[in-house]
Amino acid sequence: MYARRKTINADVSITGIGLHSGIYTRVELHPAGPGSGITFVRADLNGLRIPALQASTTALDYATTVGKDDVSVGTVEHLLSSLMACGITDVDILIDGPEVPIVDGSALPFLHLIDAAGERDLGVDVPVLRVTSPIEIVEGDKSIRIAPANRLILKYKIDFDHPAIGRETFQFDFEHDSFLRKIAPARTFGFMRDVEKMRAAGLARGGSVENCIVLDDKGVVNGALRFRDEFVRHKILDLLGDLALIGRPIVGEITANRAGHAMHSRFVAKILESEGRQEQRESAPMRRPLESFA
Ligand SMILES: [Zn+2]
Incomplete structure (x- = not known):
């Protein structure tokens, strides 16, 4: 099973504050050649290149970070989710600081940024990762699993002991549903009771009522939700971004139950591990039967 390698058609840029660092950065997307993959380029550090791959992940608390040689780029998941949803396989992401706005x-x-740049078919195929048997991680009451399927379907279930969230489930089918309408608008969320602890740990420094759904113990403090079940939709957005770190398109039916970035990452590692074994088996040289030596 194959898809086409795609890049963007023109340079585009966006600026803004980092959710955790509180640092303003400028992000530029540039077209890239076939096979170069999705790569973060630290424009402020001699163009150090960090591939957006599972092997580059360095931190997974509250957001996904990729890095190399003590240099990192944080909160990559919403941008990667958008690139994955558009089927962009090759692009350079220049950034002049440590965190995506x-x-x-x-x-x-x-x-909208990718839409403004336009898309370009690179005229080369990319093999789609298709699992041949289910792969699963279970940790207490949390789990995530992929079963073979010929298209990508994400199912997510969350259960927060909070009056504004509670139990939510959502299913998204990439072939038949609109990412733009159903998933992309869903915002990240945070609890006021965690903010002090997070700030003390160097997190949430750029978080505000402008850029996330803020919850106190009773409900949402900053206005109306974009969807009644915006929280679970955002989990699907995050999961897709973490799946982008596989480095190529994937198909299968993925069911996640109360997971998060760290668990998504262990899941991606397990899929890649099992895929590696599968490829080794397929490329193993044919052994001559023992009878030949009799
Ligand atoms: Zn998120």
């Missing part, structure tokens, strides 16, 4: 907390600004 959170913008409005959703993937919409990035989708």
Whole structure:
């Protein structure tokens, strides 16, 4: 099973504050050649290149970070989710600081950016990762699993002991549903009771009512939700961004139950591990039967 390698058609840029660092950065997307993949380029550090791959992940608390040689780029998941949803396989992401802007907390600004750049078919195929048997991680009451399928379907279930969230489930079918309408607008969310602890740990420094759904113990403090079940939709957005770190398109039916970035990442690692074994088996040289030596 193959898809086409795609890049963008023109340079585009966006600026904004980082959710965790509180640092303003400028992000430029540039077209890239077939096979170069999705790469973060630290424009402020001699163009150090960090491939957007599972092997580059360095931190997974509250957001996904990729890095190399003590240099990192944080909160990559909403931008990667948008690129994955558009089927972009090759692009250079120049950034002049340590964290991708959170913008409005959703993937919409990035989708609009890719739309403004336009897409270009690179005329080369990319093999799609298709699992041949189920792969699963279970940790207590949390789990995530992929079963073979010929298209990508994401199912997510969350259960927060909070009056504004509670139990939510959502299913998204990439062939038949609209990412732009159903998933991209869903914003990230945070709890006021965690903010002090997070700030003390160097997190959430750029978080505000402008860029995430803020919850106190009773409900949402900053206005109306974009969807009644915006929280679970955002989890699907995050999961897709973490799946982008596989480095090529994937198909299968993925069911996640109360997972998060760290668990998504262990899941991606397990898929890549099992895929590696599969490829080794397929490329193993044919052994001559023992009878030949009799
Ligand atoms: Zn998110």
